[in-house]
Amino acid sequence: MFSSLRARLLLWLLVPLGASALLNIWFARREALNTATVVQDRLLLGSARIIAQQIQYEDGVLEVAIPPAALELFQSTEQDRVFYRIASARGVLLSGYAELPPPPSSLKPEESLHFSAVVRDQPVRVVAYAQPVFAAPDEGPVVIEVAQTYQAHRRLVRQIWATSLRQEAWMLALVAVLAWISLRRGLKGIVRLGDKVRERTPGSLEPLDPGPVPHELQPLVGAINGYVQRLDAQMAVRSRFIANASHQLRTPFTVLQTQVNFGLRSPEPGQKDEALRAIFQGVRSGTRLVNQLLSLSTAEAGVQHPRPPVPVNLVDLVQRVLEEQAALAQAKDIDLGLDLQTDRVEILASSSMLHELVANLVDNALRYTPAGGVVTVAVRRMEELVILRVEDNGPGIPPEDRARVFERFCRLHDDDTPGCGLGLSIVQEVAQALGAEVQLSDPAVGTGLVVTLVFPASPR
Structure with missing residues (x-):
């Protein structure tokens, strides 16, 4: 999808940054909720304390007056509903809304408690404050409750969260721009190197x-x-x-x-x-x-x-090659023999390439062996190795020239022997493809050449 290295690097950089920004936005929303709740709770507690200051005990009766300032704290454009309830220590309603539930636990004097409730099918945030009556200590503290719906609370959450969201968006955009500029400067070496490659003739x-x-x-x-x-x-x-x-x-x-x-x-x-x-x-x-x-x-x-190798019976393949070369051996009156210890020796190889290798070895030996000579092909297995030997009694190759005979079109003898100097080159190439090693040596008796190939054996 992204063929540009710069775009990929930028993507790999922005993905973790974006994930971090999303996490920050989630935390920012939680902080906005907490902040809005704290603000609302403080307003509620302030209103409850203003009401508490107006409680009086005269002639054995508790009198409560709701000052306008206590309710003006909640004025806003959201049209929140405000509920209040003042009850004696015995639970007798002195003023306010009876449907406002009492606090879930008892309060000590001058202790406050915030909790959530539902009044008239509307969720509200409630504060309960225990105001002691010093003129009548036996009466116990008066419990003042003030509740407010959540419209202003939600608006404050949205404002705080929107501010955090804009800040994160601007920061992410700024980081993306700076990263893009940095990547352009940092990848100039690659661009310059690519230009040098394209400019080459x-x-x-x-x-x-x-x-x-x-x-x-x-x-x-x-x-x-x-x-x-x-x-x-x-x-x-x-x-x-x-x-x-x-x-x-x-x-x-x-x-x-x-x-x-x-x-x-x-x-x-x-x-x-x-x-x-x-x-x-x-x-x-x-x-x-x-x-x-x-x-x-x-x-x-x-x-x-290289093609996938398959098990090949080297004995059958050598016999097939000798049958193909029998006419040339008979024409030159050459004794073409086969020396075997067993009728099955397997190696992992390409059958066609292995046939080409053996055919060139035998053909090369027959062409350079004089009339009436001897060419012997031997197959041996020694532990985890397979040995293929082709021996002739021809003119041989001097030791100092044995490295050179694998070169293409190399001919050491300036006689009329037919050939173009490619036989041993083909043998070397095929042996390399099959993972075999080629060795040249002298026969034990007389003149000639011994070509030995060492193959890794197929598992038994």
């Missing part, structure tokens, strides 16, 4: 200059610069890959064009057949190059967006 991968940004934004700037560096390195790798791929594809197409032109110009059927055979070999090599490029792209996608 497309394709610019230079580190972002943070400038005078707040301390809290420095991790964000560092993360952006770290991402820019990784993106720069990735783009550099992609650029080299595209350049190398373009070069690798340009050569087969150039050769194909030359062979097609030669076949078209040749009048002899034998020369045309020779050109067709060369074209066939070129198309097959180009197809293999395209397939490996696609495999490498798939492996890279698997590293960046």
Whole structure:
């Protein structure tokens, strides 16, 4: 709902302030009620004392006169009703309204009591005051009661509460304005940083200059610069890959064009057949190059967006790959063997990516192993690890070049061995996606290469 950070911060600030203001308003209403009650009680007590001063005892009779000043205290625009009642200590009504109830408890001389009651179906506030008669102490104190309805009381409550409400509203508005100004000034660093990012030219991968940004934004700037560096390195790798791929594809197409032109110009059927055979070999090599490029792209996608792994029986997968590569092994008279200890070894992996990895390992070994050689694939489980070994007796790879062979389009032998230098690169990418480790070593006897992959095993 609030896409602006400034608006969100202001909302998070105003919500607790608003809750606090509501709580203050509730307390203010309670205080207004208490204040209005105190004012009304004091007026009632003042009126009762004025009446009490007019009580006289003459000739054995209590005489009561209600002075106008006692009732003028309650004059207002609200037209409140005022009731009074004067009774002797024995409860005999001397003057006033009989329906005004007596106090709920007895009073000592000069003691007052405030309480609420209902007179003529109207709620009233009542004060009872005990006035001693010094001329006739045996008569006991005279109880004077004065009551008033609540119209003026409610008006005073509304006035006091409205004043508090206006003050809270003005304070909340002032705080909101000041908070908005403070947030604008405080978020200038973020706005400035956003402007710097927007002003960058497309394709610019230079580190972002943070400038005078707040301390809290420095991790964000560092993360952006770290991402820019990784993106720069990735783009550099992609650029080299595209350049190398373009070069690798340009050569087969150039050769194909030359062979097609030669076949078209040749009048002899034998020369045309020779050109067709060369074209066939070129198309097959180009197809293999395209397939490996696609495999490498798939492996890279698997590293960046890995799929959920599933249990895969590595033994069945290796057997299937060896069946697929049997024709190439037979064509070169290579002894392609499988060394197993059990018929089931499971690992958690993507079946398609694992097939691509094993296929490239076996294909690479067959292509670099001379005719009449030996290629052996072994699968072992050692505790919580699974070992896949592909061993050949080809020319091998010198130790100083083993780190370089995982680079794309890297070829160490300048011979006529078909290939484009992507096999081990694909193996490395897929192994990284599957969480496996690749190791290169020499065989125990003779020349050749041993490629070992170590996988974490699936739970038994």
